Amino acid sequence: MNVVDFINKYARYLRMGDMLNKSSIRERLESPSGLSFAEFAYQTFQAYDWYHLYKRYGCRIQVGGVDQTVNIHNGYDLIKKIDQQLSFGLFIPLILDKKGKKLGKSEGKAVYLNPKMTTPFGLYQYFMRIPDSDINRLLKLFSFRPTAEIETLIQNQMKNPQPWNLQKRLAEEMTLLVHGQNGLEQAKRITSALFDKNLDQLGNLNEQEINDVFDGVPTVHMEFIEQQTTVLSVAMRTNFFHSEIEAINTIRDGGLYINYNRHSKADDLIEDKPEHILKNHITIVSLGKRNHCLVKWL
Numbered sequence: 001m002n003v004v005d006f007i008n009k010y011a012r013y014l015r016m017g018d019m020l021n022k023s024s025i026r027e028r029l030e031s032p033s034g035l036s037f038a039e040f041a042y043q044t045f046q047a048y049d050w051y052h053l054y055k056r057y058g059c060r061i062q063v064g065g066v067d068q069t070v071n072i073h074n075g076y077d078l079i080k081k082i083d084q085q086l087s088f089g090l091f092i093p094l095i096l097d098k099k100g101k102k103l104g105k106s107e108g109k110a111v112y113l114n115p116k117m118t119t120p121f122g123l124y125q126y127f128m129r130i131p132d133s134d135i136n137r138l139l140k141l142f143s144f145r146p147t148a149e150i151e152t153l154i155q156n157q158m159k160n161p162q163p164w165n166l167q168k169r170l171a172e173e174m175t176l177l178v179h180g181q182n183g184l185e186q187a188k189r190i191t192s193a194l195f196d197k198n199l200d201q202l203g204n205l206n207e208q209e210i211n212d213v214f215d216g217v218p219t220v221h222m223e224f225i226e227q228q229t230t231v232l233s234v235a236m237r238t239n240f241f242h243s244e245i246e247a248i249n250t251i252r253d254g255g256l257y258i259n260y261n262r263h264s265k266a267d268d269l270i271e272d273k274p275e276h277i278l279k280n281h282i283t284i285v286s287l288g289k290r291n292h293c294l295v296k297w298l
Contacts, residue, residue: 006044006045006048010044010047010048010051010078010082011044011048013077013078013081013082014044014047014074014077014078018077019040019043019070019074022069022070022073024067024069024070025040025043025070043070043071043074044074046068046071046074046075047071047074047075047077047078048075048078049075050062050071050072050075050076050078050079050087051075051078051079051082054079054083054085054087055083060079060085060086060087060088061087061088061089061090062075062087062088062089062090063089063090063092064089064090064091064092065091065092065093065094066091066092066093066094067094068091069089069091072089072091073089075087075089076088076089095138095141097131097134098131098133098134103138104126109122109215111123111126113178115178115179115183118178119208119212120175120178120179120183120184120186120187121186121187121190121191121209121212121213122212122215123171123174123175123178123179123187124171124172124174124175124184124187124188124191125171125187125191126171127167127170127171127174127175128164128167128168128171128191129167130167130170135166135167135170136154136166138170139153139154139166139169139170142170142173142174143169143170143173144173144177145173153166153169154166171187172184172188175187186209189201190205190209190212190213193205193213194213197260199259199260199274199275199278200274202259202278202280202282202284203274203278203279203280204279204280205280206280207280210280210282210294214284214292214294217292217293217294218238218239218292218293218294219293219294219295219296220237220238220239220293220294220295220296221295221296221297221298222234222237222295222296222297222298223297223298224270224272224277224297224298226272227269228269229269229270230266230267230268230269230270231251231256231258231263231265231266231267231268231269231270232244232247232248232251232266232267233270234258234270234283234285234295235247235250235251235256235266235285237295238285238287238293238295239293240256240285240287240291240293247266248266250287251263251264251265251266252264252265252266255287255288256285256286256287257284257285257286257287258270258275258276258283258284258285258286259274259275259276259278259283259284260284260286261275270283277297281296281297282294282295282296282297283295283297
């Protein structure tokens with residue numbers, strides 16, 4: 001169906017006055033950024049989306065967050081005006097963080113409860129990174145523990161604070177729920193390898209686990225040439241430095257780490273051993289504690 005046919009056949013049932021009177025639309029129109037035609041027209045397509053589901057599958061109930069109020073209302077109107085049938089919308093409050101952002105969606109990669117879309121490690125780490133200011137509320141929302149038990153955990157944490165204690169409990173519970181026992185064990189194993197800087201465990205990570213653990217970390221490929229590949233050549237391949245002089249000075253001052261070990265001599269040779277190259281043919285190069293690069297050896 002083209003846009004002209006859509007407007008003639010379906011959009012004519014949606015009244016401009018009704019759409020403009022929606023509070024969320026008025027707020028956008030009065031905001032400094034305004035509202036584009038594409039954004040305004042989007043609600044008509046969402047309304048038709050529900051009408052299509054109703055006609056094809058008999059879908060009379062739509063469940064959505066409160067941010068979908070306009071779209072669900074319009075779908076309700078469209079079904080009623082065309083087919084004179086009742087439909088129903090169920091609105092669910094959004095789960096927001098302290099900054100008012102949608103939990104798990106607004107910043108960075110979205111987090112899904114579908115095991116095919118978020119890995120065990122990714123889900124586990126998401127809940128481990130929840131700020132202390134949010135964890136009490138989210139533990140009550142997501143945990144299936146009895147309310148009395150949750151309150152006891154919170155009270156004990158307040159009396160005897162332990163870093164990330166509640167986050168760990170929620171991370172374990174959610175990962176177990178979504179990925180099962182094997183997924184939870186995998187997430188904990190990878191977490192231990194990464195944060196304990198265990199080179200043996202890091203060397204056992206498979207390709208998928210490597211990509212998961214180092215998601216967002218710059219990755220470069222490099223050919224290993226025995227007796228020729230040096231600390232300096234690896235440092236220059238990471239793009240941390242603008243010149244060899246800058247790299248040499250940083251290495252000499254102890255600012256470069258290879259697999260978490262400090263190297264202070266630029267001409268030291270890289271050897272095929274876990275201290276330099278892990279069993280899975282990767283090397284973690286770090287500039288200080290915050291800048292990292294993953295080298296995958298060819």
